[in-house]
Amino acid sequence: MSKSNHWSEYWKSGVQTSLPSDFKKNYDGEIYAFWEGRVDDLSSGDHVLDVCTGNGAVALIISEIALQQNKSIKITAIDISEINTEFIQKNVAQKVWSQIDFISHCPLADIAKHVDDKYQLVVSQYGLEYTDLNITAEVIFNLIQFGGELAFISHSVDSDVFKYMQTEQSIYQWLSDIGIISTLSDFIGARISANGLKNTLLSIVEKNQPPINFHGQTLLIHWQKMLTMLIKNNNHTIKNEKDNLKKFIEAHKAAKLRADDVVQVGQKLSDKKWNQEISSVGFRCLEDKPIIYQGTNVAGHSYRYIK
Numbered sequence: 557m558s559k560s561n562h563w564s565e566y567w568k569s570g571v572q573t574s575l576p577s578d579f580k581k582n583y584d585g586e587i588y589a590f591w592e593g594r595v596d597d598l599s600s601g602d603h604v605l606d607v608c609t610g611n612g613a614v615a616l617i618i619s620e621i622a623l624q625q626n627k628s629i630k631i632t633a634i635d636i637s638e639i640n641t642e643f644i645q646k647n648v649a650q651k652v653w654s655q656i657d658f659i660s661h662c663p664l665a666d667i668a669k670h671v672d673d674k675y676q677l678v679v680s681q682y683g684l685e686y687t688d689l690n691i692t693a694e695v696i697f698n699l700i701q702f703g704g705e706l707a708f709i710s711h712s713v714d715s716d717v718f719k720y721m722q723t724e725q726s727i728y729q730w731l732s733d734i735g736i737i738s739t740l741s742d743f744i745g746a747r748i749s750a751n752g753l754k755n756t757l758l759s760i761v762e763k764n765q766p767p768i769n770f771h772g773q774t775l776l777i778h779w780q781k782m783l784t785m786l787i788k789n790n791n792h793t794i795k796n797e798k799d800n801l802k803k804f805i806e807a808h809k810a811a812k813l814r815a816d817d818v819v820q821v822g823q824k825l826s827d828k829k830w831n832q833e834i835s836s837v838g839f840r841c842l843e844d845k846p847i848i849y850q851g852t853n854v855a856g857h858s859y860r861y862i863k
C-alpha cells in the first residue's frame with residue numbers, strides 16, 4: 557500500500573477531519589476563528605487553494621465563511637490521495653461544497669500539471685508537514701500572487717495526537733509480534749482452517765497479556781472484540797466472516813501506515829527549524845504561534861507568510 561493509498565482508505569471510511577474523535581462535523585473554535593480571519597482579508601473574485609485538503613475540511617470552512625460574508629471566492633482543493641467527494645456531498649450543504657473544485661491524486665510537487673492559476677491565498681492544515689518542503693515551499697511560492705498569503709496550521713509537537721498515535725503504533729507492532737496478524741492472513745489465504753485459526757488464536761491470547769499502557773485503548777478493545785468473536789463462534793460462522801475479516805485486516809494495515817506517517821511527522825516537527833525552507837524561498841513571516849483550543853489543548857500551530 558502506497559503513502560497516498562492509506563490516506564485514501566482513511567477518507568473513504570467517511571470522516572470529515574483528521575481528528576474525528578475531537579472534530580466530528582468539522583474543525584471549530586479557535587481553528588475556525590483562524591480561518592475566519594483569513595477570509596476577512598479576502599475580496600470577491602479572489603482565488604484560494606487548499607493543499608493537502610483530505611476530505612476538504614478547511615476548503616469547506618472557507619467556503620462557508622465566504623458565503624456568510626457575501627464574498628464570491630473561487631476555491632480549489634487538492635490532495636495526493638482520493639478525496640471522498642461522495643461523502644462531502646452527503647455531509648455538507650450543496651451551496652458550500654459546490655463552490656469548491658476538488659482535485660484528487662494531485663501531489664503538491666506536481667500541482668502545475670493540474671492547475672494553472674495564481675492564488676491570493678494558499679491554505680493548508682495538518683498538511684505541509686507531510687510534504688517535502690525542500691520542493692513544496694518553492695512550488696507554493698510560485699502559485700501565489702505578489703502580496704498574496706500562505707496561511708497554514710501544522711500539528712504541534714505538544715499535541716496529544718502524537719502520544720496517541722505512538723501508542724497505536726505500539727499496539728499494531730505488538731499484534732504483529734505475537735503472531736495475530738500472520739495467523740489471520742494464513743486463514744484468509746486458506747493456509748489454515750477455521751479450527752486451526754481458533755486454536756492458534758486461543759493459544760496466542762493465553763500466552764500474551766497486553767502491556768499495561770495498552771489497557772483501555774480503543775484500538776485494543778476493537779481487536780479484543782474481534783478475537784473473542786473468532787474464538788467463540790463455530791467454524792461455519794467464521795468461514796462466513798472471511799470477507800469481513802479480509803476488509804478488517806486491510807483497514808488495519810492502512811491505519812498502521814497512517815500512524816507511522818503521523819509519528820514520523822511528530823519527529824520532524826520536534827526540529828524547530830522544520831519549516832525554514834518557507835522563509836528561504838522568499839516568504840516573509842507574519843504570524844507564528846500556537847493554537848490553544850478551548851483555552852487548554854494545543855491543537856496546532858498557526859503560521860502566516862506573505863509573498
Ligand SMILES: C[S@@+](CC[C@H](N)C(=O)[O-])C[C@H]1O[C@@H](n2cnc3c(N)ncnc32)[C@H](O)[C@@H]1O
Nearest residue numbers: 563573574608609610635636637663664681686
Ligand atoms: C493529516 S491529513 C490533513 C487533511 C486536512 N487538511 C485536515 O485538516 O483534516 C494530511 C493530508 O495530506 C495529504 N498529503 C500528504 N502528502 C501530500 C503531498 N505531497 N501532496 C498532496 N497531499 C499530500 C494526505 O493525503 C492527507 O490527506
